[in-house]
Amino acid sequence: MKTLTQIVSLSAVSTLVDALPSTGVLIPRAPPSDFTPNPNVGPGGSRWKDSPHFRIYGATNDAVADRTIAMLEAAYNCFVDDLGWRSPGLSFRQDHDNGPWHKLNVYQLETLPGAAANTPTDLNRGLAWLNVAKTWMTEPGVVVHEFGHALTYSAGWWIDQYRTGAWWETVANFVADTYLTSPHCAPARAKYNQPEGNTIMELKKVIGDSFQVIVDGTVNTANHYQAFPFLTYLHNNPDQIQGLGTSIFPGVWTQYKRYSDETPLHVLERLIAPGGTKIQTVVAKYWARMAFVDINHPKAQTMWRSQRSQINYANLDNQGSGRWRVKSARRPRYMGANIIPLKTNGAVNVSVTVTVSGAGRLTPTLVVRQASGAVRYIEMVSGSGNVAVGNGEEAMLVVVNTPANLVLFDPFKLTAETNTGVDYTVQIVGATA
Known part of the structure; x- marks a missing residue:
C-alpha cells in the first residue's frame, strides 16, 4: 500500500505542565454509553452525524459518514474496550480516567496540502481531532492510522518528547495494520461488519533496508512509517518473552519517565527487565x-512469499575462499540488521563465523526454514555457529547491531553514534552468500 505523508504537529505542542494520565489515584468509573459532543474541538461545523464515540463533520453524505463511523467504532472497540488502551475521549490534561468523556471529532475536508489526513490537538482541552481529505474518508489505512495518533495523544506521555517523535508514525501504522489484519481485532470487526483487510507492511523497505537504524526519520530515506513490524513482533510475542505481549500498550506510555525525552527502547528495556531479558536480545530475535517473516502474521508472510524475489538482499561482497565482507553502505546501524540468504546444494552442514572489524557489537543468528514452513533458530556463540540444512530446507544468516548500551537518539536528527554501521566479515563453509 502507498505510504501517505501526514502531519503530527509535535512542533506546535507546548511543554505540558499539568499532570499527565497516571496509573490512577481515582478508581475510574465506567464510561457512559454515549460520549458528550464537544463542538469547540477543531473548527466545528453545522452538519454532523454522531455515534457513541465519534462525531463526523461535513461528510459527503450519510453513507460516507456511516462507513467512517463503523470503521472507527470497530477500532475503538478493539483498542480501547478489548486491548485496554486509554480512550481518546479522555483529556490528556487530567490525571485520572474518571471522565468527562468527549466524542472524537472527525472533519472531512476537500483536500489537505501534501497529506491524506492529519491529527491536530487542542492543547488547552487536551483533546485531539482528525482532519481527513474527502477521498480518504472510508480508507482504514488512513483513518485508523489517524485514530492511532489520537490514542497516542490521549496517553499523553510522549507529547513534547522529541526522541519519541518519529515513533508516532510507527505506532499509528501498527494500529492501522492491527485493526485490518490481527485476530485481536477480529471480534470488533465482526461486531461492526467490517472486513478483514490486507496488511500495509512494506517488506521491500523493512527487509531490503534492514541495515538502517531501527526507527529512522531521515528525509528521503526514512523508515519510521514502515518500521511497525517491530511493534507487531513485540505485541504478538512469538518468543514468549516476559514483559512483552499486548501489555506493551499502554506500557510504553505509562512506564515512560515523565519529561525524560527517553526513547521507547528505554521503556521496553524496563518492561522486560524483571524477566532478565535485554532489549538487545529482543531486537536480535x-x-x-524477519528472515522468514515468522512473527505470527499470516498475511505478512504471504506477502513475503510473493515479494521475496524483489527484496534487496545484497548485503555482502565476495572476498574469495568462502570469505565475505559487508558492503560499506549496508553495514548495520543502531539496532539494524543484515538478512543474508545462504545458498546450499542438497543436505549439508553449514558453518559460519562472523568477525567484527573495528568497534561494534553484533548478534548473529542462523535461521533455517523447513518445507513445511516451520522455522528453527540457532544462536551463534562468540560469532560462530553451525547447522545441518536438509533437502528442501533453506537457511539465512541474520546479523544485528546490538550495542552494549542504549543510546538517547532523535530519529529525525541521527548522529554518527547511531548512524554509523558496524563493519564485519563472514567465513562460510558449506554454503555461499
Whole structure:
C-alpha cells in the first residue's frame, strides 16, 4: 500500500505542565454509553452525524459518514474496550480516567496540502481531532492510522518528547495494520461488519533496508512509517518473552519517565527487565524472525512469499575462499540488521563465523526454514555457529547491531553514534552468500 505523508504537529505542542494520565489515584468509573459532543474541538461545523464515540463533520453524505463511523467504532472497540488502551475521549490534561468523556471529532475536508489526513490537538482541552481529505474518508489505512495518533495523544506521555517523535508514525501504522489484519481485532470487526483487510507492511523497505537504524526519520530515506513490524513482533510475542505481549500498550506510555525525552527502547528495556531479558536480545530475535517473516502474521508472510524475489538482499561482497565482507553502505546501524540468504546444494552442514572489524557489537543468528514452513533458530556463540540444512530446507544468516548500551537518539536528527554501521566479515563453509 502507498505510504501517505501526514502531519503530527509535535512542533506546535507546548511543554505540558499539568499532570499527565497516571496509573490512577481515582478508581475510574465506567464510561457512559454515549460520549458528550464537544463542538469547540477543531473548527466545528453545522452538519454532523454522531455515534457513541465519534462525531463526523461535513461528510459527503450519510453513507460516507456511516462507513467512517463503523470503521472507527470497530477500532475503538478493539483498542480501547478489548486491548485496554486509554480512550481518546479522555483529556490528556487530567490525571485520572474518571471522565468527562468527549466524542472524537472527525472533519472531512476537500483536500489537505501534501497529506491524506492529519491529527491536530487542542492543547488547552487536551483533546485531539482528525482532519481527513474527502477521498480518504472510508480508507482504514488512513483513518485508523489517524485514530492511532489520537490514542497516542490521549496517553499523553510522549507529547513534547522529541526522541519519541518519529515513533508516532510507527505506532499509528501498527494500529492501522492491527485493526485490518490481527485476530485481536477480529471480534470488533465482526461486531461492526467490517472486513478483514490486507496488511500495509512494506517488506521491500523493512527487509531490503534492514541495515538502517531501527526507527529512522531521515528525509528521503526514512523508515519510521514502515518500521511497525517491530511493534507487531513485540505485541504478538512469538518468543514468549516476559514483559512483552499486548501489555506493551499502554506500557510504553505509562512506564515512560515523565519529561525524560527517553526513547521507547528505554521503556521496553524496563518492561522486560524483571524477566532478565535485554532489549538487545529482543531486537536480535525480532530481526531473526524477519528472515522468514515468522512473527505470527499470516498475511505478512504471504506477502513475503510473493515479494521475496524483489527484496534487496545484497548485503555482502565476495572476498574469495568462502570469505565475505559487508558492503560499506549496508553495514548495520543502531539496532539494524543484515538478512543474508545462504545458498546450499542438497543436505549439508553449514558453518559460519562472523568477525567484527573495528568497534561494534553484533548478534548473529542462523535461521533455517523447513518445507513445511516451520522455522528453527540457532544462536551463534562468540560469532560462530553451525547447522545441518536438509533437502528442501533453506537457511539465512541474520546479523544485528546490538550495542552494549542504549543510546538517547532523535530519529529525525541521527548522529554518527547511531548512524554509523558496524563493519564485519563472514567465513562460510558449506554454503555461499
